[in-house]
Amino acid sequence: MFSFSYTAPRITEAEKEEEFAGMPEVEKDDVMNDVYGRNADETEAKYGREISPHELDAFYEALEDVPIQYRLETLAAMIRCPELVKTETDPCMFLRYAEFDPHKAANRFAAYWKIRVEMFGDKAFLPMTLTGAYADDVEVLQMMEKYPLFRTILPNDCNGRTVILIQTSHHSDEYNKICREAKVRYAWYNAHEAMKRESTIFRGVVGIHLLSGKFKINLFDRIKEKKLSKIFLDCIPFKIRAVHYIFTEKYMQDLMLSVIRVFLTREMRQRIICHVTNSNSRESLAEKISQYGFSPEGLTPIMGGTFHPNLDWLQHQLKLEIEQQDQQQLESANKNHFSIAMNSKNLQQGCVLQ
Secondary structure, three states: OOOOOOOOOOOOHHHHHHHHHOOOHHHHHHHHHHHHOOOHHHHHHHHOOOOOHHHHHHHHHHHHHOOHHHHHHHHHHHHHOHHHHHHHOOHHHHHHHOOOOHHHHHHHHHHHHHHHHHHHHHHHHOOOOOOOOOOOOHHHHHHHHHOOOOEEEEOOOOOOOEEEEEEOOOOOHHHHOOOHHHHHHHHHHHHHHHHOOHHHHHHOEEEEEEEOOOOOHHHOOHHHHHHHHHHHHHOOOOOEEEEEEEEOOHHHHHHHHHHHHHHOOHHHHOOEEEEEOOHHHHHHHHHHHHHHOOOHHHOOHHHOOOOOOOOOHHHHHHHHHHHHHHHHHHHHHHHHHHHHHHHHHHHHHHHHHO
16 A cells, blocks of 8 residues: 655645746746647657758767666667667657757667666567567556556647546556556556657647546555656656646645655646646536647547547557557568569579679
């Protein structure tokens, strides 16, 4: 059973507002642009451009400058699964995140692989799929089946940004028995699913954290929240533009967010927006958050929207992954067949010349 400390360090809403007031004007503008999605088109134009071979060379050179103790896992991955490194952790994603600074990109790339190996061990060198690294991860698979809305990707917002919903209305004593590490691995899987979208890399992510119902304070896990903050702030290669926390009771807002803010950077703290609602004000909630770029078509009914996520998500995802694997195997077979045919043709031509 987790325990919540009422004496834990906190940053109140008033302290957050005071912090914002003391920020440089350019940083304030950045915060407001991210919160309201005002610069989404400019962001895509900036990050969506082609990355030159020279920039990639600079990235790999910077990677060699990362202290060896921080890139051992990266070296292991590049030796054991070089193709996977290219497909799942394309250096271009990290360069775009780092605004094309090769050293920042290389440090984040190394941090990503270090955390990945710490979480998965040898399975870190398998694809981050339900049929790969998660194939026998019973706890995570059970979570996906029982709590399909715990973490899910919603339709993009009106500004073309990826939206990730975290819904904790299903928290219960049964949920609390699931180990912390499984919950973190579940979050990691969803982060990887989001990374497959161009909108995630080019425009960023907006999170919605919905805490509905009678949330039990003893289920709040500070250590898990700290681990998740480390993953999303230190290694995953996409920008979190804003996170909307939606509470059904105001005391939970005051209590939980004051603790969560401690784990976040100043920049991220200022991108947290809070809303309090109940079952009688769902439509007003949808209207209220529309100013941030959300439409009813992209919100679930509990938020006053009309989008219905696929509750049979696990089976759908497994089917999708198997289809993708079959397609990849077919493409690989065709490529090998072409290579053999070309080698045979070249051999025949050589024999004729002789």
